[in-house]
Structures are given as structure tokens and as C-alpha cells.
Amino acid sequence: MARTGMHMTKKGFSFQGPADGVHALKSWITPEDDLFLVTHMGFLEIDPEHWHLDVDGLVGNPTRLHLSDLQAMPQREYMSVHECAGSPLAPTVPKRRIGNVIWKGVPLSLVLERAKISSHASYIWTSGLEWGEYADVEEAYQKDLPIGKALAEEVILALEINGRPLTPERGGPVRLVVPGWYGTNSVKWVGSITAADRRASGAYTTRFYNDPAASGMKPVWGVAPESVIVSPSPNDLLSADMPTKIWGWAWGDHQISSVEVSVDGGGSWRTASVGPREGRSWQRFELSWTPTSGQNILLCRCTDECGAGQPLTDARNAVHTVKVEVDP
Known part of the structure; x- marks a missing residue:
């Protein structure tokens, strides 16, 4: 159910990117005009005054944070490539949707610390607020991070990209950013974070974004060379x-x-x-x-x-x- 103060501005899968593809990427820092945009279910616009983040699950202090709360917390900048993993329906087809940007926001570890995350938590589930259908699936966009990555210093709840506030198209006012991992893990329009002792069970962690490996299916996490x-x-x-x-x-x-x-x-x-x-x-x-x-x-x-x-x-x-x- 949609929260107050938000609406979908475009529904369905969407891709935007420079006409010249990778040949347009001449700058060390990629301008937003040359940085790809991909959505599974469409674009969401959220009134910043109504946005909030709920942190629950295996925590000692369930927490609700508003945008002003995040803005008042310590922030850090981190430079990272941002790359789309490509279509989960055709995972072996290279798309080369890539850019190099500077993110700024609050370390996820600080938010989890404030919520008093339990030592029994082994995964962090992050859910976006968008809604709609993708490949016959209609459910929340939810991804997970193993606790070691979630607590890493580079993982942030981003408020800015390249020195400017995140636009709605970029997942603003707040999105998760997981440097070094494919963009599918950097949940846009983040609305809730849940500490858990197992992996998330939704389609975006089970049906989509897994690659075959010798030991079974392997999550699409770290960016390959x-x-x-x-x-x-x-x-x-x-x-x-x-x-x-x-x-x-x-x-x-x-x-x-x-x-x-x-x-x-x-x-x-x-x-x-x-x-x-x-x-x-x-x-x-x-x-x-x-x-x-x-x-x-x-x-x-x-x-x-x-x-x-x-x-x-x-x-x-x-x-x-x-x-x-x-x-x-």
C-alpha cells in the first residue's frame, strides 16, 4: 500500500542512457546526463516532507528516521563506479551501463547502530517504496546484504550524487548505495530496513539476479572485472x-x-x-x-x-x- 505523499510518475520497465554508449564516457566523474537510468517498475516521486525510513527486525531499538534526522547525522563521500547488472532475464548479455560518480550520505552502519542491531542478524533486507509489475511479478523491490557488507564503511544511505541532492529519478530523496556491487543492490526510494537471520525470500533475491556457479546459484553482488x-x-x-x-x-x-x-x-x-x-x-x-x-x-x-x-x-x-x- 502506497504511503502518503508519493506517486508513480511512470510505470513499467524503463532505460535511459547516452546515445553514444560507453564512447560518451569521457569524463573521470560521469555527469548525470551521461549516467544511465534503469527502473524495474517505474519512477517514483516522494514528497521529502513525508518520507521516512523504518528500521526493524532483529534490533533492540526499532527506529523511524525522517529526512531531517538523516541530514543531521554524520555523512561521508565515496567515489564509486555505478553499473547495472543487465537484464535478469538475459544475464549473459553485456549491457555496459556504467558511470563513475561521487555519492554522499549517512553510513548504513550508523543507522544500524542507532537501532541496536542484534548479534543474531546475518542479513540486512532493504525495501524500496515503488510498486508495480516486472516480468509477471508484482511485489516490493527488496534486496539483501550479508551483515559484513552492510556494516562496511563504504555502504551508505545516499542523499547526494556528484554534489547535488538525489532527484526522484535517481531514487531520491534517499537510496541505498553499495559501492563495488552491481546497481541492483543499491535500492532506490528506500523505505524500510529489516535485520534478519536469513536471506530475503522475494523474487529479486531468488528468481532474479542469481548466476549459476559450481556450488549452486550465486547472488549477483560484487562487480566482476x-x-x-x-x-x-x-x-x-x-x-x-x-x-x-x-x-x-x-x-x-x-x-x-x-x-x-x-x-x-x-x-x-x-x-x-x-x-x-x-x-x-x-x-x-x-x-x-x-x-x-x-x-x-x-x-x-x-x-x-x-x-x-x-x-x-x-x-x-x-x-x-x-x-x-x-x-x-
Whole structure:
């Protein structure tokens, strides 16, 4: 049942993103105009004066917080990539919906501390306030975090993005943000938090956003290592024998340790230079290149500090390919 002071402004699945895709992502910090927007059930608009957050479950002090309460609590900024996991109906199809932004808000750990979370709690359930239907499912959008991640310093109840208050389209006035994990876990329009001793049982944790693994189904949580070529793009005019630069972004839950680029369709690979990261930001990579005339097929792949890399195909983080035509 909808709370007072809120209404859906658009119903149904929705996606918005830059027309040039990843080739538009030329800035270290992604402007909101170039940052994707995805919703399962539609967009929700909430009157900030009516918004509140209920914290319950395995807590010693069930708590209701209003926006002014959160605004009065200590806040922190955190830079992080923000990436859509892609469609849960086609999880092996890469969508490359990505950006790098600065979030600001209240650490979730402070809210759980205020509510006196029980030592028996092993998961934190977070529910959004939107309503509607997605893939024949009509229920609250609810996700969960294992307690270790929920208490991590980077996980916040965000009030701002890139120095500006969250708009309704971004999940404002308050959304959960889980840096290093796919965007599906960063619940928009958050309305309730429940401490529990088990995983949430709703469709968005059981039916959707799980990948097959050797041990069974694995939740879509941490962002897998991924990289994209920003430049050149297929629309760029390149001339043979004119030195140019291939550059792009690499990212993941864990820091990227190396990036390789192929200029011959994967026949051979060259090591690119890789820049540092801040928080869980993306990292810039570069490679000098002198193109040859005709069609050139460029690929990039990265490896993180744990040794995980990118599959060539059939994965949300599959290797990115760019085809460019080079004039004689």
C-alpha cells in the first residue's frame, strides 16, 4: 500500500542512457546526463516532507528516521563506479551501463547502530517504496546484504550524487548505495530496513539476479572485472600511419591490476598503462597505437588483483570490441 505523499510518475520497465554508449564516457566523474537510468517498475516521486525510513527486525531499538534526522547525522563521500547488472532475464548479455560518480550520505552502519542491531542478524533486507509489475511479478523491490557488507564503511544511505541532492529519478530523496556491487543492490526510494537471520525470500533475491556457479546459484553482488574502450569510437575518422591513443576505463569490486588491448581482433595482445583508483572508482588505461588502413578490430580485457579476468563472450562482463575504419 502506497504511503502518503508519493506517486508513480511512470510505470513499467524503463532505460535511459547516452546515445553514444560507453564512447560518451569521457569524463573521470560521469555527469548525470551521461549516467544511465534503469527502473524495474517505474519512477517514483516522494514528497521529502513525508518520507521516512523504518528500521526493524532483529534490533533492540526499532527506529523511524525522517529526512531531517538523516541530514543531521554524520555523512561521508565515496567515489564509486555505478553499473547495472543487465537484464535478469538475459544475464549473459553485456549491457555496459556504467558511470563513475561521487555519492554522499549517512553510513548504513550508523543507522544500524542507532537501532541496536542484534548479534543474531546475518542479513540486512532493504525495501524500496515503488510498486508495480516486472516480468509477471508484482511485489516490493527488496534486496539483501550479508551483515559484513552492510556494516562496511563504504555502504551508505545516499542523499547526494556528484554534489547535488538525489532527484526522484535517481531514487531520491534517499537510496541505498553499495559501492563495488552491481546497481541492483543499491535500492532506490528506500523505505524500510529489516535485520534478519536469513536471506530475503522475494523474487529479486531468488528468481532474479542469481548466476549459476559450481556450488549452486550465486547472488549477483560484487562487480566482476570489466573494461571498455572509450576512444576511438566507430565514428572517429582515423588515418593510417598517424599515431593515436586507445584509451578507456577498467573497473571492478577489486582493483584492476592490468589491462591488455588487441588491435587485430584478438590475435595478439599488448599491455596498456593503468592509472590508480580512488575508493571504488574506475581506472583509466591507455595504449599508443599507429593504425593501418582498412578495418581494425580493437578489444580490451582486464585482470583484477585477485587474478579474475574477463571472458571473451557470454557474460555480463564479456570483452568489449570496437570496429574502426582507417583511411589510407
